[in-house]
Structure formats: structure tokens, C-alpha cells
Amino acid sequence: MAFEELLEDPVIQKYLHELVGPTGMPVAAAPPDGEVTDEELAEDLGLELNDVRRALFILYENDLATYRRLRDEDSGWLTYLWTFEYDAIPENLADEMDRLLGALEERREYEQDNEFFLCEVDSIRFEFGEAMDFGFQCPECGSPLDAMDNSRLVEAMDDRIGALRDELNVDI
Incomplete structure (x- = not known):
């Protein structure tokens, strides 16, 4: 994918936005x-220098920018020259996506392997053992705890897991 196409992709724009936030x-x-120096970027973009530096550091941490240092022989000042990669x-x-897939699979297993009870008044969910410890009454309001059917949640997770596996070409 060409550099320009990369930046026009809405998924990549969202990814960058999640990394650096709206100010970066x-x-x-x-x-x-x-x-380019951080000072040049701040001036060209009309941004605060600290906001530019914060964004550059986040990009650097995520292997999307590199820098090299130059020391001014007369003043001893360091200048950082940034390159976007x-x-x-x-x-x-x-x-x-791999991390998301792993987390979804783990959460799906948890949802599948446990029985849950819900306080309809406070919208608090309890595992079976917790509900039993509370005598199947909400510890907050005293309302009865009702068995909760989470099959739609598990189905939604199955759909998302399937889509991620397809996208990542991961076999079951």
C-alpha cells in the first residue's frame, strides 16, 4: 500500500487517532x-510544542517514527530530527487484531463457562457463586437476583471471533 493510500484509509486514521488523540x-x-524538527512541525501546524513532542514520542514508541540527534558544536544544544515510518x-x-482475538476468545470462554444472575433494579451481574453467597438477593438493594441468559452475547462474540479469524486467516 502506497504511503498516501495508507493515510487515506479510515481504519489507519482511526488507529493513529487512538494512538495520539485529537491534539496529536x-x-x-x-x-x-x-x-523534520519538533519545532518546525509545531510552527507549520500551528500547534503547541509539547503537543507535537507528545505525539512524536507516542509514534516513536509504536515504531512509527524515528529520530536522530545532532549536537550543536558551539552551544551544546541537542536537535532531534524526526522521520515518520x-x-x-x-x-x-x-x-x-491478534490481541483482540485472544481477548475475545478468553471472554467468550468465561461467558460460556459461567452462570450469571442479574439484579434488574441496579443492573449488577453476579456469577453463580456470588449470587449464592448473597442468598440470590442483590447486596445493594435487596431485590431478587434472576438467572441471566447470556446466549445472545456469546453468539455475538462467536460472530466477531469468526470475522476476526477470517480476516487474520486463522484456522480454529
Whole structure:
């Protein structure tokens, strides 16, 4: 995928937004070609320097930006020259999807393996053992706890797990 196409993809835009937030999005959404300083970015984008630095550091932590340091021989000041490297985005997204798949499979197993009871008044859910400890009465309001059917939740998780497996080409 070409660099420009990558940045136009709504999934990638959402991913970048989740990483850097709304204040850092101008930095992430319009990376310049070649090296740039944080001061130049702040000036070009009309942003606070701290917001630019925060976004750059987040991108760096996620392997989407690199920097090199230059020391001014006269003053001793360090200048950081940043380069954006968005080639890792597809791999990062695949890793996120793998983590999501694992978490969904774990949660599905938990939902499948437990029996739940619900307080209709306070909308609090309890596992069977907890409900039994409370005498099948809500500890908050005293209302009776009713058996909860979570089969629709498990079905929705199955659908999402199936879709993620298809997208990631993962066999059962």
C-alpha cells in the first residue's frame, strides 16, 4: 500500500487517532517527507510544542517514527530530527487484531463457562457463586437476583471471533 493510500484509509486514521488523540492527530495525519524538527512541525501546524513532542514520542514508541540527534558544536544544544515510518502500521494493526482475538476468545470462554444472575433494579451481574453467597438477593438493594441468559452475547462474540479469524486467516 502506497504511503498516501495508507493515510487515506479510515481504519489507519482511526488507529493513529487512538494512538495520539485529537491534539496529536495533525502531527500523525500529515507527516512531512524526510527529516523534520519538533519545532518546525509545531510552527507549520500551528500547534503547541509539547503537543507535537507528545505525539512524536507516542509514534516513536509504536515504531512509527524515528529520530536522530545532532549536537550543536558551539552551544551544546541537542536537535532531534524526526522521520515518520508508517510501514509498520499494517503489522501493528495485525498485532492489535491478534490481541483482540485472544481477548475475545478468553471472554467468550468465561461467558460460556459461567452462570450469571442479574439484579434488574441496579443492573449488577453476579456469577453463580456470588449470587449464592448473597442468598440470590442483590447486596445493594435487596431485590431478587434472576438467572441471566447470556446466549445472545456469546453468539455475538462467536460472530466477531469468526470475522476476526477470517480476516487474520486463522484456522480454529
